[in-house]
Amino acid sequence: MRYEFRISGHLSSAVAGAFPELDEVTVPEETVLYGPVTDEAHLYGLLVRFQDLGLHVVELRRLPD
Amino acid sequence: MAEDAQLHPSGDPLLAAKFAVPAVPPAFVARQRLLDRLTEGAQGPLTVITGPAGAGKTSLAASWREADLAPGPVVWLTVESDDNAPGVFWAYVLGAFRYHRVPLPDGVGSPSSADNVDHSLIVRLASALAQLPEPVVLVLDGLEHAGVHGIAAELDFVLAHAGPSLRLVLIGRVDPALPLHRYRAEARVCEIRRSELAFTPQEAAQLLRCHGLTPSQESVGALTDRTQGWAAGLRLCALAMQRTDDAEHFAQSFAASQNAVADYLTAEVLAAQPAATQDLLIRTSILSHVHPGLADALTGRDDGERILGRLVRDNAFVEPIGDTSWYRCHPLFSEVLRAHLRSRSPALGAPLHREAARWLDGHDRLTDAIEHAAAADDWPYAAGLLVDRLAAGRLLTGPDSHRLERVFRSMPDGLPGAAPALAAAACAMARGDATAGRKHLAGARPNGDATAECLLTRAVLRLLTDADTGPGPGTTAPTAPASASGGDRGGDDCGPATEAPVPSRGTPDPDREVRALMERVDRERLDRHPEIEALRLYGRGRALLAAGHRPEAREAFAAALAAATDEQxxxxxxxxxxxxxxxxxxxGLLREAEAHALDGIKAAEEHGIPVDRRTPRCHLALASVSADRGDLTSAARHLATARSHPPARDVPAAAEAAVLRSRLELAHGHAAAALSALDDVPVAADGPAGAEVAGRIAVARCSVHLGRGDPAAALAALGEAPPGGPALAVASAAAHLAAGDGARARRLLAGLTGGEPVAPAVRVRAELLDARLTAFEGDTGKAASLVAGAVRTARPHGLRAPFTEAGPWLRHLLARVPGLADAGAWLTGRSAGAGKRPVRGSGSGDTATGSPLFVEQLSPRERDVLRCAAQMMSTDEIAAELFLSVNTVKTHLKSVYRKLSVSRRSEAVRRARDAGML
Known part of the structure; x- marks a missing residue:
């Protein structure tokens, strides 16, 4: 499974480093993090990690394999 | 905030962090609209406050509590990520009530750490809450950490049954897994969500003013807009603006920046701190609770106290924990700090964890130290701490067992050294997997310079695995009690027919090894670990039991009880x-057995022993007591309860369960089922407790065969068993007597008399056999006095079963000899004084005074007739139903009356029901 997460705002390298498994693209006002997600547990783990760091997930979608 | 010396004797940060109401931040803005909402919500059963980290949820509830707006006392529990095991969670809920001095009725119990919790505890808690005279607000803060679905279901149950006094306030980042739609539909929930918690521009301006800032209205609007009224964001803004010369400029550049709000602001605030503070914050981010001394250990400086104190005064997301000398960081901030630690110095994590472990170990916080050692991935160190601090027993018993088990469950296999192998063995045994434990133990080979603690840990674990799986190669069953426990009692192998297998000597006895090693360990350390001695005695008892030394095993268990005094x-x-x-x-010590079994059941509930770590033994004991007292209905009930427990992992307990099933089947006249119940037990002569179990099963088989009148089969069943103790000798005598060989029976009984005192269960049976032989020989007077003696042995315990099983000769004797009237009255339960026994607890296992207990087995046909009679059928109808003549039915009924010692049909039905015959 591959997922894409749109996060509101740009990320510092320290915070982006909390998601080493995801690649990062910066677009205006948002950061797109994308990459392989192992399973549901991993997905929810990522969402918790976003929340822990105070990040807002604007959009999340599964990418075609 | 209650000062309960018992709860945090040394300012334990764990307890204070959980129970103390968090301090309201210095520059907090009280917002009346939210306080009113909470006051309104607390009029009803449930208030839910949800929002992201830093939305001001906890501060709202804490300020509400401080403003004294609650309708009653507030019981506060901060749920942390360690608490998601249900047993732990509910233990803390109960702890919170104690901490905040809101008394609950006695008997709710207090679960120890547990992976699951007995539902009866939840029921008791709910009913205790329902009895509260005035409203109590229970605040559960951080409920997202209690992620297990079971907790939500239990909360729902408590809410539904706790009555109107409980006002629950749930605080979390995510909606609780309660059926909120239902509560909404019933208008029983007040929800305070993110949109309500958000600051309006006016409130934001007030917050900034509290920080000594007076920005322009545009700046306030821009900040509120950019942070969407997020409380932590606004506070971070205030902190950053305090440290800039140009607050307006900060507001403009923040509003214009495209960075994520939390990321930008925390980075700004962190960057604004002096280098030493940044370093301390980042290094201590690995801790959930920070102590100034621990911070110094991690930074290598001595400014921890000063920096932490300043951060608290500056309102910089660090707060003191209760009235201890510990601090904690706002969760949002500490998460960002951890991200900075990873990005700035990724290699620093493990050394920091190791340093923290060292400091915590030095300050008597062993479980925390082990967790950090494991977080450093330094397993030899973690396992070394467990073994050298003599804490391996705490994996098996005590409140920290689940935390330690969770740590060592993730330890990789095959690490070199004795300590990891010992830790793995203890972990396997904590899960109840004695076979895996034994395998790990075999790999634990301490080298020459192993510490005494290491050797002792190994010896204790080996003693306990032996108890479960039987002694392995290199060990032997405990040596004869006379030598092992100081000659207090001889073995029970006495008499010609009872040659007990002699254990091979010369190999080390684990129990003796443990005692020798306990001498070598530092006295003070040993005193802090009472569980070692308790585990030793328990293991010794189990080993003695397996070897067939039951009286000595009882002494060992009693000694283990005396040694087991504290929560560990x-x-x-x-x-x-x-x-x-x-x-x-x-x-046959029924009084003691009943009292101990009831104590055990009570202990399990009060300490919340996890359901999957319970033992069926208490209920098996109660079933056995009931059966011996002739109360078959209770016996069946206890046996069913015992079967709902996880099966005993050792063969002897499984054998007792089978023996009891067999006895009950036999009492109901199902000889075939009684025999097949015994087939379930895996009797391996070379397995653990092989001889002992084989003997118990053989005696039970013998009873079944005698019950169905087949002495030859009874003798054959006994012949299969290895030669054993007095129980076997008595069974053998009974079988020989039934087969007509009175002389042989007499010889077997004579072998018993010279020996050691035997247990009442066996002694009563021997005395009755002796009486029967004497009666056969024609000496009625002597037989009567022998029966009276047997009654004297049995009566204190209410041990009626041997008399019931003895057969019709006994009843004839009782009827003929006037001196036995009193004994007969006790056995038939007819006299008022008959059933008086001191009974502890609720009296389960006790039979009502005067209940019929002395009954002879009915034949299948008599049983059919009685069953018809129980359906209120007349004699004619019974005859028609069973295709018998009326006279035959009458004969059967008369025989039933005689056997049940009654004179009327209704009485016969009642008595047969009480005896479990119908």
């Missing part, structure tokens, strides 16, 4: 009670 020994105390009760029940 809860689990072992419970298991010792169960083992002791069952051993006593088998020996």
């Amino acid at each position: 020994t809860w689990t072992v105390r419970y298991h010792s009670l169960g083992a002791l009760a069952l051993a006593e029940a088998v020996d």
Whole structure:
């Protein structure tokens, strides 16, 4: 499974480093993090990690394999 | 905030962090609209406050509590990520009530750490809450950490049954897994969500003013807009603006920046701190609770106290924990700090964890130290701490067992050295997997310079695995009690027919090894670990039991109880009670067995022993007591309860369960089922407790065959068993007597008399056999006095079963000899004084005074007739139903009356029902 997460705002390298498994693209006002997600547990783990760091997930979608 | 010396004797940050109401931040803005909402919500059963980290949820509830707006006392529990095991969660809920001095009725119990919790505890808690005279607000803060679905279901149950006094306030980042739609539909929930918690521009301006800032209205609007009214964001803004010369400029550049709000602001605030503060914050981000001394250990400086104190005064997301000298960081901030630690110095994590472990170990916080050692991935160090601090027993018993088990469950296999192998063995045994434990133990080979603690840990674990799986190669069953416990008692191998197998000597006895090693360990350390001695005695008892030394095993279990006095020994105390009760029940010490079994059941509930770590022994003991007292209905009930427990992992307890099933089947006249119940037991002569179990099963088989009138089969069943103790000799005598060989029976009984005192269960049977032989020989007077003696032995325990099983000769004797009237009255339960026994607890296992207990087995046809009679059928109808003549029915009924010692049909039905015959 591959997922894409749109996060509101740009990320510092320290915070982006909390998601080493995801690649990062910066677009205006948002950061797109994308990459392989192992399973549901991993997905929810990522969402918790976003929340822990105070990040807002604007959009999340599964990418075609 | 209650100062309860018992709860945080040394300012334990864990307890204070959980129970103390968090301090309201210095520059907090009280917002009346939210306080009013909470006051309104607390009029009803449930208030839910949800929002992201830093939305001001906790501060709202804490300020509400401080403003004294609650309708009653506030009981506060901060749920942390360690608490998601249900047993732990509910233990803390109960702890919170104690901490905040809101008394709950006694008997709710207090679960130890547990992976699951007995539902009866939740029921008791709910009913205790329902009895509260005035409203109590229970605040559960951080409920997202209690992620297990079971907790939500239990909360729902408590809410539904706790009555109107409980006002629950749930605080979390995510919606609780309660059926909120239902509460909404019933208008029973007040929800305060993110949109309500958000600051309006006016409130934001007020917050900034509290920080000594007076920005322009545009700046306030821009900040509120950019942060969407997020409380933590606004506070971070205030902190950053305090440290800039140009607050307006900060507001503009923040509003214009495209960075994520939390990321930008925390980075700004962190960057604004002096280098030493940044370093301290980042290094201590690995801790959930920070102590100034621990911070110094991690930074290598001595400014921890000063920096932490300043951060608190500056309102910089660090707060003191209760009235201890510990601090904690706002969760949002500490998460960002951890991200900075990873990105700035990724290699620093493990050394920091190791340093923290060292400091915590030095300050008597062993479980925390082990967790950090494991977080550093330094397994030799973690396992070394466990073994060298003599804490391996705490994996098996006590409140930290689940935390330690969770740590060592993730330890990789095959690490070199004795300590990791010992830790793995203890972990496997904590899960109840004695076979894996034994395998790990075999790999634990301490080298020459191993510490005494290491050797002792190994010896204790080996003693306990032996108890479960039987002694392995290199060890032997405990040596004869006379030598092992100081000659207090001889073995029970006495008499010609009872040649007990002699254990091979010369190999080390684990129990003796443990005692020798305990001498070598530092006295003070040993005193802090009472669980070692308790576990030793428990293991010794189990080993003695397996070797067939039941009286000595009872002494060992009783000694384990005496040694198990504090919370570290809860689990072992419970298991010792169960083992002791069952051993006593088998020996016919029914009063003691009943008392210990009830104590054990109570202990399990009060200490919240996890359901999957309970033992069926307590209920087996009660079933055995009931059966011996002739109360078959209760016996069946206890046996069913015992079967709902996880099966005993050792063969002896499984054998007792089978023997009891067999006895009950036989009492109901199902000889075939009684025999097949015994086939379930895996009797391996070379397995653990092989001889002992084979003997118990053989005696039970013999009873079944005698019950169905087949002495030859009874003798054959006994012939299969290895030669054993007095129980076997008495069974053998009974079988020979039934087969007509009175002389042989007499010889077997004579072998018993010279020996050691035997257990009442066996002694009563021997005395009755002796009486029967004497009666056969024609000496009625002597037989009567022998029966009277047997009654004297049996009566204190209410041990009626041997008389019931004895056969019709006894009843004839009782009827003929006037001197036995009193004994007969006791046995038939007809006299008022008959059933008086001191009974502890609720009296389960006790039969009502005067209940019929002395009954002879009915034949299948008599049973059919009685069953018809029980359906209110007349004699004619019974005859038609069973295709018998009326006279035959009458004959059967008369015979039933005689056997049940009654004179009327209704009485016969009632008595047969009470005896479990119908």
